[in-house]
Amino acid sequence: MKVFNDRSKKWLVVASGLLICAVLVFMISSKFQKEPVEEVALPNGENTINDVIAEKNNEINIDNGNLEKIDDDTIGNAEKENEGKVEASEKEINVPPIKVPDTGNNKNGVDKGTNQTIQVDVKKPKEPTKEELTDPTKKPDGEKVEEPPKNIDHDKVEKPEEPPKKKDEPQGGDKKDGKIFVPGFGWIDDVGEGEGTKVDGDGDINKQIGDMN
Amino acid sequence: MFFMVVLVIFNFIIPLSVFAIGDGNIDSGGGDMGSGTSENKWSSGYDGVRITVVRASDHAIVSTPIDFTNKSPTNVRLHFGKTSKISYNNGITLSPSTTSYSFVNPGQEMPRIVSTNGSNNIEAIKKYFCSEYTIKRISDITGMNYDILINGEYKLLLEPIAYYTFQGVMIATTATEAAMYDEKLSGGLRSKMVSLSHKNLPLAMFLELGDLGYHAWSGSTSTPASNSDIKNYLGLGIVRFKEKAEEPIVSTYDYEYRVNTEVITSIMVGGGQSDPDNPTYVSFNIGGRTYDVGNVYYPRGDSQLAWVKWTTPSTEQNMTIYVNVDGPGGTAKSTINIKIIDLDKNPPPNPVANDRNDSFSYASIPRREENTNANWSIWSPWWYSYWVWHSTGEDSGYWCDHGWWEFDLEQYSARLSADMRIMNDNKNPTGNGSSFKSGYGINQLVNASISSNQSSAITYPQNAISYFPEFCYETYWRVLDRMTSGSSPKFEFKKNNYSTYKNRTHFSPIWMSDGAYTVNTWLIDAWTPVGMLSMNLTDSLTIRGNLWQDWHIAPLKP
Numbered sequence: 001m002k003v004f005n006d007r008s009k010k011w012l013v014v015a016s017g018l019l020i021c022a023v024l025v026f027m028i029s030s031k032f033q034k035e036p037v038e039e040v041a042l043p044n045g046e047n048t049i050n051d052v053i054a055e056k057n058n059e060i061n062i063d064n065g066n067l068e069k070i071d072d073d074t075i076g077n078a079e080k081e082n083e084g085k086v087e088a089s090e091k092e093i094n095v096p097p098i099k100v101p102d103t104g105n106n107k108n109g110v111d112k113g114t115n116q117t118i119q120v121d122v123k124k125p126k127e128p129t130k131e132e133l134t135d136p137t138k139k140p141d142g143e144k145v146e147e148p149p150k151n152i153d154h155d156k157v158e159k160p161e162e163p164p165k166k167k168d169e170p171q172g173g174d175k176k177d178g179k180i181f182v183p184g185f186g187w188i189d190d191v192g193e194g195e196g197t198k199v200d201g202d203g204d205i206n207k208q209i210g211d212m213n
Numbered sequence: 214m215f216f217m218v219v220l221v222i223f224n225f226i227i228p229l230s231v232f233a234i235g236d237g238n239i240d241s242g243g244g245d246m247g248s249g250t251s252e253n254k255w256s257s258g259y260d261g262v263r264i265t266v267v268r269a270s271d272h273a274i275v276s277t278p279i280d281f282t283n284k285s286p287t288n289v290r291l292h293f294g295k296t297s298k299i300s301y302n303n304g305i306t307l308s309p310s311t312t313s314y315s316f317v318n319p320g321q322e323m324p325r326i327v328s329t330n331g332s333n334n335i336e337a338i339k340k341y342f343c344s345e346y347t348i349k350r351i352s353d354i355t356g357m358n359y360d361i362l363i364n365g366e367y368k369l370l371l372e373p374i375a376y377y378t379f380q381g382v383m384i385a386t387t388a389t390e391a392a393m394y395d396e397k398l399s400g401g402l403r404s405k406m407v408s409l410s411h412k413n414l415p416l417a418m419f420l421e422l423g424d425l426g427y428h429a430w431s432g433s434t435s436t437p438a439s440n441s442d443i444k445n446y447l448g449l450g451i452v453r454f455k456e457k458a459e460e461p462i463v464s465t466y467d468y469e470y471r472v473n474t475e476v477i478t479s480i481m482v483g484g485g486q487s488d489p490d491n492p493t494y495v496s497f498n499i500g501g502r503t504y505d506v507g508n509v510y511y512p513r514g515d516s517q518l519a520w521v522k523w524t525t526p527s528t529e530q531n532m533t534i535y536v537n538v539d540g541p542g543g544t545a546k547s548t549i550n551i552k553i554i555d556l557d558k559n560p561p562p563n564p565v566a567n568d569r570n571d572s573f574s575y576a577s578i579p580r581r582e583e584n585t586n587a588n589w590s591i592w593s594p595w596w597y598s599y600w601v602w603h604s605t606g607e608d609s610g611y612w613c614d615h616g617w618w619e620f621d622l623e624q625y626s627a628r629l630s631a632d633m634r635i636m637n638d639n640k641n642p643t644g645n646g647s648s649f650k651s652g653y654g655i656n657q658l659v660n661a662s663i664s665s666n667q668s669s670a671i672t673y674p675q676n677a678i679s680y681f682p683e684f685c686y687e688t689y690w691r692v693l694d695r696m697t698s699g700s701s702p703k704f705e706f707k708k709n710n711y712s713t714y715k716n717r718t719h720f721s722p723i724w725m726s727d728g729a730y731t732v733n734t735w736l737i738d739a740w741t742p743v744g745m746l747s748m749n750l751t752d753s754l755t756i757r758g759n760l761w762q763d764w765h766i767a768p769l770k771p
Binding site: 107108109110111112114115116117118119120121122123124125128132133134135136139140141143149150151152153154157159160171172173174180182183184185188189190191192193194195196197198199200201202203204205206207208209210211212 | 282
């Protein structure tokens, strides 16, 4: 029995082709479909600002290595609502201290939190190496020693009254080219001899005009 | 009342030694008046007085200062010009003069000014500078009419001067200049001539009652003073005519702060030497919370200001701060009394159209405390290595550091500047440039700016309060809103609840007569280690007419 004639076969092939095309179109178009969007409330400006403040406080507290309770008064009312979230997030944050590069000109102390300083930390110079400490030809600070260093017993070292002055360093009162050397200001114009004016006249030295009581 | 003191006690306590080098050169045993060498010495009697005429009402300097002396110090090679203490306190820096030193020898000799032997000469000094003879000489030299000089509108500011050799240079300084020069030298003057530069010269004159903006001195009169105390309290006397001294400021608290304000509280620490090996720590207990302050260093015999930055509570109250000092140092002040006030409780009442004030008269703008410059210093230690060789054998040994801490005195400052502008409210229909009709509102804009070379030691300007002519610059005021923060904040009026549009406005009263309408704004709460910076600002608009003139009654159109 001839189940399919040529005409039927032809339609079957066309229909199958259309079906495959439809499946492909669906599959391809589903790749470009957007996820459904849920409406969410945008934070208002005030909340945004307060969040920034809270973050700043976090930074400070972390920097000091001392997590402190955020002061309500400094944050504002709106932030009180978020306080629980902020404190919760504080505990989770584990950020290493932020190190500010030392530019050499930083004169600021620490002015936040409960551990403050009025100026930058001061440290002694780095310890010299063992080789530097035992080299008799030069001091550990690099100063060359021309003769073998003279031994001084540890408990007989005395602090010199004045650090030795360098050679050719001008002394106070030295004069050169119309200038005079004064401590603190260096070479300044020699102002020369001063001048006095004598004044006298009438008026009773025993008659009191003013009051200093 | 003015008081002069020449000190005695120290010389009785410590045996006096006299070195034979230099006429009358005195050394009280520790390199005090001079180390007894030709490099650092002071001869007794080499003193003088700098005299400046000052206007009593605003403390303005109205004459070039003059230096009286009995000596002839023509060999002075370093001096700082004729600059008064007031000028230095207003921010003038210490600078060597480029002209020769000039002085005046009065025909009638002055009494001894700076002490050496402890003799008290107070009465003679008062008598001399209050005498008709001396006042007439000052009148002659300054060119001020004698009758005007003594009519009560002016005062004489006196400052003791010493002429001495320091590091081989003959110099002339007032007490204030000596303190500033010592700061320039990181303590170099004090280390050589402490009894002159930091004791007998500054303590030769000081105030017993406050005047000309200077407070009375209640500190020690027998020990060397700090540079800060000398600059603020010592080395000055005041002669006045007819009027009494300005009422002294008597307060039972040390600081007055505003609520919710970041502030700085300071104390002076001294005693022993504080360095990184033996540091001094200061603890401030504020409202149950302890603030520890470190890196407080100073050389032996000196002192250092230590401060804490904190935020005041949100409610008015009196507080006591308890101070504890650990380490080699100590403080004379272990409790600090604080008053915290809320200024935002007195805004003007609701203005209404039928307000009247027939008895009103204009008041002058009061001189609220103003200070636009602050200077402080910090002792900064550094290690001076002193390498010594210790032998352990013929060809062996090691270097050992027997160094010590040296100190540099670093100078810091802060400067406050600001301007204010009032303008017609944008809802004023008839405001025209700089004029408006009374009854309408005005807006205000304050631009402030603070600069400093140590930002951690200052707070930015935080509050501004406006006062108005209709309330005689008191009674009612407005605390302004800070619109932007940071070192250059802007301030405007708060939103006015009585404004239909809730504008940032102040309504002038409708009864205000034509003429200048001047608003006074006091910018405050920029804190430094040495107190608060503040400014008095003013700006004006002109009133022409009143709000009623913009209204008329007419029959309704049919």
